[in-house]
Amino acid sequence: MERVDVAIVGGGPAGTSAAERAASHGAETVLFEQGVPREDRDALGPDSTDAAGILDYWIDIMDFDYREIPDDVIHRELEATEFIGPSSALELTTTGIDASYPKFGYTFHRTRMDDWLHERATDAGAEIRIGTSVTDLETNLRASSPKGPTHTLTLSSGDQLEAQYVVLADGPQRRVTIDALDQFTPPGRSISNHLSPPEANHIAYQEYREFPPELFEEFDDRLKFWWGYIPGETAYPWVFPNDGTVARVGLTMPIGMRLEDVDNPSSYVLLEPDDETLPSGSEYITRLLEREYGDEYDVETDIPIAEDRGKSKGTETYPISSTRPIDSPVGANIAVAGGAMGATSAFHEGGYHVAVRTGKIAGRLAATDSLEHYNELWKRAIGDEILRNVAFADIVEDYEPDDWDRAFDVVTDMQADGADDVLLSKRYSAGLDAMKILAGYKKRKYRYRNGNYVQFVEDQYLY
Numbered sequence: 001m002e003r004v005d006v007a008i009v010g011g012g013p014a015g016t017s018a019a020e021r022a023a024s025h026g027a028e029t030v031l032f033e034q035g036v037p038r039e040d041r042d043a044l045g046p047d048s049t050d051a052a053g054i055l056d057y058w059i060d061i062m063d064f065d066y067r068e069i070p071d072d073v074i075h076r077e078l079e080a081t082e083f084i085g086p087s088s089a090l091e092l093t094t095t096g097i098d099a100s101y102p103k104f105g106y107t108f109h110r111t112r113m114d115d116w117l118h119e120r121a122t123d124a125g126a127e128i129r130i131g132t133s134v135t136d137l138e139t140n141l142r143a144s145s146p147k148g149p150t151h152t153l154t155l156s157s158g159d160q161l162e163a164q165y166v167v168l169a170d171g172p173q174r175r176v177t178i179d180a181l182d183q184f185t186p187p188g189r190s191i192s193n194h195l196s197p198p199e200a201n202h203i204a205y206q207e208y209r210e211f212p213p214e215l216f217e218e219f220d221d222r223l224k225f226w227w228g229y230i231p232g233e234t235a236y237p238w239v240f241p242n243d244g245t246v247a248r249v250g251l252t253m254p255i256g257m258r259l260e261d262v263d264n265p266s267s268y269v270l271l272e273p274d275d276e277t278l279p280s281g282s283e284y285i286t287r288l289l290e291r292e293y294g295d296e297y298d299v300e301t302d303i304p305i306a307e308d309r310g311k312s313k314g315t316e317t318y319p320i321s322s323t324r325p326i327d328s329p330v331g332a333n334i335a336v337a338g339g340a341m342g343a344t345s346a347f348h349e350g351g352y353h354v355a356v357r358t359g360k361i362a363g364r365l366a367a368t369d370s371l372e373h374y375n376e377l378w379k380r381a382i383g384d385e386i387l388r389n390v391a392f393a394d395i396v397e398d399y400e401p402d403d404w405d406r407a408f409d410v411v412t413d414m415q416a417d418g419a420d421d422v423l424l425s426k427r428y429s430a431g432l433d434a435m436k437i438l439a440g441y442k443k444r445k446y447r448y449r450n451g452n453y454v455q456f457v458e459d460q461y462l463y
């Protein structure tokens, strides 16, 4: 049987970053990527979920010098982000967090960025096998290797391969991760109860739309999010500017939610009185565009779908499952990185940066026989970011449209000007609402301090 030092499952940002670091540190490294077709890539590649926005300090979290990122990866440099509530709006021109990148952030060409990470991994000496899925992983805890447990990976080709260390980077669908970790969870207590509970299952849908130039100019340097427009936890539409005058207009919404489950349907801007069911993603987007631009433009002819993009005629649909993160079973020589470990934010779905960083750490530690430090080191690197996201996700969990309006008004009153955690952490006396929000945020941060945001800790694995 073929044998390697480090095997990596999944070739997204987490997997390729792990491969690059592992190979750079001298490990014989192989990465398996099932391979997904896209209109904007000639051959199969990773599943490049193209809704790519990066904030300034995320580049530091990725541990990149922003100057090394190739120019053709960046679509738009951003100056701001806008949050729009049913009857209020908020513009932020700073994230308020120290960062080396001089702008607010950027939108990027996800496929090119993913391909750049692949190139770096290959240049470092990693072998990348695109078009080969991993179908099974079995761990031999009692292996005779002096380095401890080994793993047998079964591939879609039917071949098998043995690896000393495995980095699981199969993304938030976790098709390999769940069974691999369940080797070490108590009977009847699958890790999927933590990583894929039904309430965390969302669908993301987006369309590439060609905008009239004068309209595109209104948001060519900003991300726009509409909160309190559609029902459901972390359910919101957005617009991200791309190249030319194309923007991605998308949304996330819960899977399985029914109109009957919505407490106050008439308060949601994008629901209509004669709706009998919740609208589909594409219907929501049409309604959003109609509401925002329908007065002056004919949406279908003036803002058409750019059909030569994305996965399916200018549209893309992805399942998402964002939760709190888990520790990895490092005692079994396994690290879980990126979306698979629950690092993608349940608050805003951002996760490219934490995927790159956790992948880098996992790859380096696997190559240097020090994987036992992984759980400690990823917390040191991304713990503050996870803490912020988890606390925010908790606060807004039950927000209804009015709450969004109130929160945006409060923050506008605060005239946030560059404090750490710009939305909430300044000591303003902007009224009772501000104090309530601030107190709620602090309470949650306190609850999740010292790594308490981890929902399945290392000690819970049974070896």
Ligand SMILES: Cc1cc2nc3c(=O)[nH]c(=O)nc-3n(C[C@H](O)[C@H](O)[C@H](O)COP(=O)(O)OP(=O)(O)OC[C@H]3O[C@@H](n4cnc5c(N)ncnc54)[C@H](O)[C@@H]3O)c2cc1C
Pocket: 009, 010, 011, 012, 013, 014, 015, 032, 033, 034, 035, 036, 045, 046, 047, 048, 049, 050, 051, 052, 053, 054, 132, 133, 134, 135, 169, 170, 171, 172, 175, 176, 204, 205, 318, 319, 320, 337, 338, 339, 340, 344, 349, 350, 351, 352, 353, 355
């Ligand atoms: C709609 C949407 C919008 C988003 N917007 C942003 C954003 O603006 N900014 C941001 O930072 N993040 C964003 N994210 C989150 C970001 O895309 C993820 O956090 C990030 O891709 C996670 O990286 P990953 O490497 O862990 O997983 P993925 O990128 O999901 O990569 C996993 C890879 O594993 C492969 N794979 C799966 N199973 C197997 C198998 N059995 N064998 C071999 N290969 C396998 C898949 O094909 C895939 O390529 C968004 C996500 C979505 C869905």
